[in-house]
Amino acid sequence: MPVEEQAVRVTIELKSKSDFCSFLPPNPGDNVAATETRGKPFCTKVNLSNEGRVFPAGFIRSAHYVETSNYVQVTGRMDRSKYKLKSSDGGGQYDHRDVDNVTCNGYKYWVNMLEPDVNQYCIRCCRNQKDCNLGISTYGCKRVVPGDYS
Template sequence: MRNLHIVIAAFLALIAMVAAASHTTSTTKTVAHKPKHSSTKKHTTTAHAKAKKTTTTKAKKTTTTVRPTSSKPTATPTSKPGKQGQAGVVLSQTAFCLWLPPVYGGDIAANEDRAVAFCTKPNMPGAANAGVLPAGFIQSAHFVTDTQKGYVQVTGRLNRSKYGLSAKDGGGQYDMRAPVGAICNGYKAFVQLTEPDAQIYCIRCCMNKADCPVNKSTYGCKKVLGGVY
């Protein structure tokens, strides 16, 4: 009986060994696939702006020079004497008068009420009792006559030393109101500016008072009457 139990035990042990040998443990490997990262390339488009060509047109300045003329004025001078030699005339480029201080070296503005007429020639018709301008005082003269508006004018350069005028004298204006009693014979109005510091002068005699502006005495010859100097 004991031997039977031994045999059975041995048989069971054999079965167990066979079962253990035939048992296989399988291992499954899991491979994790990393997702592929897609790279996105950015395309940059550069727009090239076309430069516009700019054409600059330079304006050409046209300068008109009025040349002196020997035309006669639109009015005929009379022999009206005026007061204290204060009657003057403007006849041509070489025959005209200017008002100056009565004393050599006098200040222009300080003698607005006392200035007297001096002419380029002695005993000129229409300029009774007028003096004669010193030799060399008039350096240049440009005569203009406007027959439509009815005025005549003379503009030019002067030599202040010939009458002792000061280089510091900024000048002033003479017209039909000052000097007292002054007239430009043959015309209803006149305006004259004398600038010793710049050594220029200008005078205009007018049939229409509006053409002889007397309210711009500080502007100077070039702005008031224009002309050539």
């Protein structure tokens, strides 16, 4: 009888403005919306995810960290050219409904958006599902994950 493969749980961490992860398309230059079910975590340091990918040098331009009793988030600016993302890419949303077997700071709820056209990103890990705004990705980071995007 064939042995079923057990899906490996992916873990990512958001610890500070210099220690965090975000999902990116699986390959440089891929369209964000077209890869919403296949995103891969990249981090500022290897040990922040069991996937071990690090952001390309210069990709993260700014990061603003917020922690509450219900969620933790990082918002900021990126340089899309460092991962060959296109200026015409309006972005998309990676979240716990589309990318299976991911925990973010130990929480099962999370939402992560990339907007290459305006060079911004956001990620929020939530204790409760109601604290992660899903299904409104067309509104963009500033509405889905309010925060500092300077």
